[in-house]
Amino acid sequence: MDVPLRSSAGVPSSRLEEILDGSDRIEELSDTDNEYEDMGTATPEEQANIEYLDSVRIPIRDSLKTETLKVQDETHEIILPYLEGNPNDFTLNAYGIPKLQRERHAHFLKKVIGDYPPQAAMMDASRPWIVYWGLQSMTALGIDIHPYQKLVAHTFSLAQHPTGGYGGGYGQLPHLACTYATILSLAMVAGTATYESVDRKTMWHFLGRMKQADGGFTMCEGGEEDIRGAFCAMVIVSLLNLPLDLSQDAPARKAGLTTFTDGLGDWVSQCQSWDGGISAAPGNEAHGAYAFCGLGCLSILGPPKETLPKYLNLPLLTHWLSSRQCSPEGGYNGRTNKLVDGCYSHWVGGCWSLVEAATSIPPSTQLWNRTALSRYILAACQEKKGGLKDKPGKHSDAYHTCYNLAGLSAAQYKYVYDESVNKDIGSANLGAPYHWKTACGYEGENVIWDSEDTVRGIHPVFIIPYRSVYECRRYFETKEDF
Amino acid sequence: MAAYNFIRNWLLTIFHSSLHLLRAILYRLNIVRLIPTKKNSMPKYYHDDEAWADIEPLPQDDGGLHPLAAIAYTDEYSEAMGYLRAVMAKNEFSERVLGLTEHIISMNPAHYTVWLYRAKTIPELGIPLKDEIAWLNPTALKHLKNYQIWHHRHTIIDALGSPEGEPEFISTMLEQDSKNYHVWSYRQWLVKRFDLFNKPEELEWTADMIETDVRNNSAWNHRYYLVVGGRDGKPSQELAKREIEYTKTAIRKAPQNQSPWNYLSGIIRAAQLPKSTIKDFALEFADLDRPDEVYSSHALDLLAEIYAEEESSRAEAEKALNLLATRYDPIRANYWNFRKGLLDQPKLTA
Numbered sequence: 002m003d004v005p006l007r008s009s010a011g012v013p014s015s016r017l018e019e020i021l022d023g024s025d026r027i028e029e030l031s032d033t034d035n036e037y038e039d040m041g042t043a044t045p046e047e048q049a050n051i052e053y054l055d056s057v058r059i060p061i062r063d064s065l066k067t068e069t070l071k072v073q074d075e076t077h078e079i080i081l082p083y084l085e086g087n088p089n090d091f092t093l094n095a096y097g098i099p100k101l102q103r104e105r106h107a108h109f110l111k112k113v114i115g116d117y118p119p120q121a122a123m124m125d126a127s128r129p130w131i132v133y134w135g136l137q138s139m140t141a142l143g144i145d146i147h148p149y150q151k152l153v154a155h156t157f158s159l160a161q162h163p164t165g166g167y168g169g170g171y172g173q174l175p176h177l178a179c180t181y182a183t184i185l186s187l188a189m190v191a192g193t194a195t196y197e198s199v200d201r202k203t204m205w206h207f208l209g210r211m212k213q214a215d216g217g218f219t220m221c222e223g224g225e226e227d228i229r230g231a232f233c234a235m236v237i238v239s240l241l242n243l244p245l246d247l248s249q250d251a252p253a254r255k256a257g258l259t260t261f262t263d264g265l266g267d268w269v270s271q272c273q274s275w276d277g278g279i280s281a282a283p284g285n286e287a288h289g290a291y292a293f294c295g296l297g298c299l300s301i302l303g304p305p306k307e308t309l310p311k312y313l314n315l316p317l318l319t320h321w322l323s324s325r326q327c328s329p330e331g332g333y334n335g336r337t338n339k340l341v342d343g344c345y346s347h348w349v350g351g352c353w354s355l356v357e358a359a360t361s362i363p364p365s366t367q368l369w370n371r372t373a374l375s376r377y378i379l380a381a382c383q384e385k386k387g388g389l390k391d392k393p394g395k396h397s398d399a400y401h402t403c404y405n406l407a408g409l410s411a412a413q414y415k416y417v418y419d420e421s422v423n424k425d426i427g428s429a430n431l432g433a434p435y436h437w438k439t440a441c442g443y444e445g446e447n448v449i450w451d452s453e454d455t456v457r458g459i460h461p462v463f464i465i466p467y468r469s470v471y472e473c474r475r476y477f478e479t480k481e482d483f
Numbered sequence: 484m485a486a487y488n489f490i491r492n493w494l495l496t497i498f499h500s501s502l503h504l505l506r507a508i509l510y511r512l513n514i515v516r517l518i519p520t521k522k523n524s525m526p527k528y529y530h531d532d533e534a535w536a537d538i539e540p541l542p543q544d545d546g547g548l549h550p551l552a553a554i555a556y557t558d559e560y561s562e563a564m565g566y567l568r569a570v571m572a573k574n575e576f577s578e579r580v581l582g583l584t585e586h587i588i589s590m591n592p593a594h595y596t597v598w599l600y601r602a603k604t605i606p607e608l609g610i611p612l613k614d615e616i617a618w619l620n621p622t623a624l625k626h627l628k629n630y631q632i633w634h635h636r637h638t639i640i641d642a643l644g645s646p647e648g649e650p651e652f653i654s655t656m657l658e659q660d661s662k663n664y665h666v667w668s669y670r671q672w673l674v675k676r677f678d679l680f681n682k683p684e685e686l687e688w689t690a691d692m693i694e695t696d697v698r699n700n701s702a703w704n705h706r707y708y709l710v711v712g713g714r715d716g717k718p719s720q721e722l723a724k725r726e727i728e729y730t731k732t733a734i735r736k737a738p739q740n741q742s743p744w745n746y747l748s749g750i751i752r753a754a755q756l757p758k759s760t761i762k763d764f765a766l767e768f769a770d771l772d773r774p775d776e777v778y779s780s781h782a783l784d785l786l787a788e789i790y791a792e793e794e795s796s797r798a799e800a801e802k803a804l805n806l807l808a809t810r811y812d813p814i815r816a817n818y819w820n821f822r823k824g825l826l827d828q829p830k831l832t833a
Binding site for chain 1: 555557600602603711
């Protein structure tokens with residue numbers, strides 16, 4: 002039989018089993034070519050971190066070398082010093098973990114929504130995203146975004162297309178991703194004038210043009226059909242309380258479809274792949290970001306307890322989501338055998354509230370490892386110059402800042418679906434997502450954050466503050482028509 | 484036959500893999516144009532260009548207030564965009580518009596508006612679609628993670644109605660980034676659009692990709708798509724058997740690799756075979772009687788599932804899940820404990 006023997010080299014925990022004394026343990030680890038540990042004796046915090054990492058490490062390693070293993074090993078070399086020690090010299094919290102660097106991030110976020118040099122022309126079509134990521138990160142940190150209200154409404158009014166929806170900027174064609182980021186940003190800054198700046202009637206026509214005969218949505222006219230479209234469209238229809246009927250000029254009517262939701266659940270269902278994850282479109286590889294889009298879409302179509310089991314093999318999905326948590330890094334990757342990346346703190350970490358709402362689990366139990374994720378975010382994803390990032394060695398940016406903070410919020414709170422929340426709204430058209438609440442801050446074992454490291458609660462489907470979600474829907478529920 | 488094998492192995496040694504060989508041949512035949520167009524360092528303007536004299540550009544309208552996340556565009560970019568807005572407003576499709584879109588794409592390849600307008604211009608002008616693909620190749624290689632380029636390619640190849648040369652191009656792309664999501668998704672579209680499911684080369688190529696890196700989950704996904712996912716109906720027993728044997732071989736090379744384990748379960752599920760079909764195989768890597776000799780946490784996971792289905796093996800299922808939670812995959816302890824909790828629940832009769 003050709004079962005390869007487990008290679009013991011490079012598996013600290015298997016070596017460590019033979020070592021009894023704690024200080025020897027540090028010496029033993031310093032034999033690896035890890036520069037950081039060569040620098041001297043470990044502090045008590047570092048020792049505790051190293052012990053924690055050993056406690057979550059998979060003690061099996063195959064010897065077969067392939068490209069995947071090579072890049073994984075290289076990545077570990079880069080990340081581990083940050084999980085073991087504190088190379089950034091951040092102030093540590095009571096648990097010996099870097100504090101949430103609020104001031105640094107606040108400073109960074111101000112720059113994010115400010116002016117960009119000419120080289121940034123590459124993001125000319127993504128400006129609504131930049132604004133959304135920036136503003137959402139600010140609200141997560143508790144920064145008041147009200148001063149930006151007028152400017153936000155103004156910025157987006159220029160990108161609204163005469164035929165409906167929003168583009169990346171003035172004169173650009175409407176696109177569902179841009180429209181999604183725009184509507185979320187407008188909902189965050191709120192206010193009657195802001196809400197009224199949206200042309201809901203042309204929006205309804207635009208979304209009708211995106212609806213496809215197979216039930217899904219394209220991102221733009223002549224563009225790709227994928228699960229982002231399905232999610233973005235549902236977010237917009239629901240938040241703006243648009244009629245569910247397709248407009249008469251919607252091409253999907255020719256195929257016999259009459260509403261935005263016709264065939265949509267089944268289409269999402271087809272995106273569940275053979276390993277349980279969710280892919281961009283039927284047949285593609287399962288991917289964390291698309292998993293969140295799929296679950297988000299279904300959580301708008303109805304209460305997660307009904308829609309998730311109806312359209313997905315939930316046990317298989319749970320297995321796949323669980324497998325995304327990387328050991329020993331604690332953060333998530335987006336696909337099987339890919340590298341950990343801080344943005345999946347949300348894309349995968351954010352799936353758990355939705356999955357838990359659809360799964361019968363005893364109140365004290367949970368499905369995932371919040372401690373490991375928050376360790377990764379606080380210790381490995383904070384950039385010294387401010388902002389959060391993919392992993393050490395990368396630069397911080399608005400995207401990773403937003404989704405690391407959203408992931409941190411998912412780890413720090415228990416978000417629950419409760420029909421008794423907001424009895425006055427969400428009884429009609431796609432009203433399910435208006436019944437979420439924060440049950441409590443997570444207080445289980447192994448909390449590794451102080452109150453100062455805690456971000457604000459975030460609505461688990463819309464990824465903006467709860468209040469923004471409920472106020473927006475409440476406003477548009479007063480509209481009889483357009 | 485021996486001579487053939489000798490030459491084949493000799494070639495493979497030189498070129499490391501058949502992919503390298505293919506690439507080298509393609510270079511020779513000049514099918515793939517890899518040399519990127521040299522970027523003109525001189526900015527290009529339209530206001531003093533005779534050919535554009537009839538167009539009044541539409542400048543960016545910032546509505547008086549300074550917007551958020553504003554970009555200080557170069558004069559070149561700003562002006563080109565002004566001309567694009569103007570021709571789009573007129574619905575002009577012409578050679579000069581094609582040049583303009585190329586110019587803007589060179590400055591900002593993520594500009595979906597420009598790509599969409601270019602895609603509309605090509606059929607209007609009757610530009611040979613093959614020329615468009617030849618133009619696209621170096622651009623695609625430069626911007627691997629770009630959504631627009633792939634969708635544009637999809638649009639053009641769809642209109643062209645032939646996948647000729649595409650598999651080779653995809654191979655070249657995957658050599659740069661073997662798990663590129665857009666490239667693999669595009670390949671799945673290609674297989675469906677041109678019904679390549681039964682083309683032996685497609686499965687052979689996928690097997691080569693798995694051979695090169697048995698941990699490449701994108702390659703496993705493509706295999707599943709070819710064999711089961713993209714087809715109607717459930718796979719035959721014969722096919723399932725072939726896939727199970729193939730996957731077992733792959734697992735033996737590196738048992739702590741989740742892709743083939745998932746694949747194995749996927750095939751079993753699709754073929755509606757009992758999970759116990761692969762019980763003995765899983766036991767090779769994790770025997771509960773020898774808890775110190777576990778070679779794959781994924782084997783333990785599978786065994787836990789198999790035992791959970793067997794009425795008399797609850798204790799074994801629990802033991803496997805305990806081993807996972809406490810020793811072989813502790814980061815997921817909450818999940819394994821949740822699975823343990825499910826063992827107590829009354830079973831739904833299938």
